[in-house]
Amino acid sequence: MADSMVDQALLETWNRRHAEAEDLGRVATVVEQNLHLVKPGVQALDLACGRGATALYMAAAGLDVTAWDLSPVAIQRLELAAAEQGLSIRTAVRDVIAAPPEPASFDLVLVSYFLERSLAPAIARALRPGGLLFYQTFSRAAVSDEGPRSEQYRLGDNELLDLFAMLKVRVYREERCLGDTSRGWRDLAMLVAERV
Incomplete structure (x- = not known):
């Protein structure tokens, strides 16, 4: 009973955040910078897609996109935006x-700002063989x-390298706190890795 109450509270929190958000969020940098590695038409999953900015970006680029999220509010906002954009x-x-x-089941899986370590395998x-994982989220x-x-x-x-050691690394970026921290790509790690 306690678990279902926690799940309901989590769902309510995310529904409220998605309802109150002014926009659809931002496109994941890992996708913006690396989509050239993907052929148009591949089947892509945006896992825990939020309001769907990246799902929309991938669909506009010609990918066959599926998007999942726990929040019905997030999915509703994504569906409305997709319909408006055709x-x-x-x-x-x-x-x-x-x-x-x-x-x-997919040629590309995107995970952006979501971390559930037990899901990595x-x-x-x-x-699918030759498929790519695009992953980015916050670093400690x-x-x-x-x-x-x-x-x-x-x-x-x-x-991220440890969590997905079973995949072949194609792109990895994690600048941490090195050098001039007012510049660069900070606070995050990104990975593009291939199932070979």
Whole structure:
């Protein structure tokens, strides 16, 4: 009973955040910088998509996009935006922790600003051979206050490489607090990795 109350509270929190947000969010940098690695038409999953800025970006670029999120409010906002932009995106309200993607079901899986370490093997298995994982989220080595307060939801040093060691690294970036912290790509880690 306590678990369902926690889940309901979490859902209410996310529904409220998505309802109150002024926009659809921002496109994941890992996708903006690396989409050239993907052929148009591939089947892509935006896992825990939020309001769907990146799902819309991928669909506009010619990918066959599926987008899942726990929040019905987020999915509703994404569906409305997709209809307004004339884009086709398959959406579902889905608890990805309880129901991760099926093995070998996508050519690309995007995870952006979501960290559930126990899902890493299922996410890797969801890729078809030659498929790519695009992942970015917050690092514990931060120079700003952006992102979650709890270290549970932040990556340790090189943690993405460890979580997805079964995949072949194609792009990795984690600047941490090196050098001039007023410049560069800070507070985050990104990975593009291939299932070979």
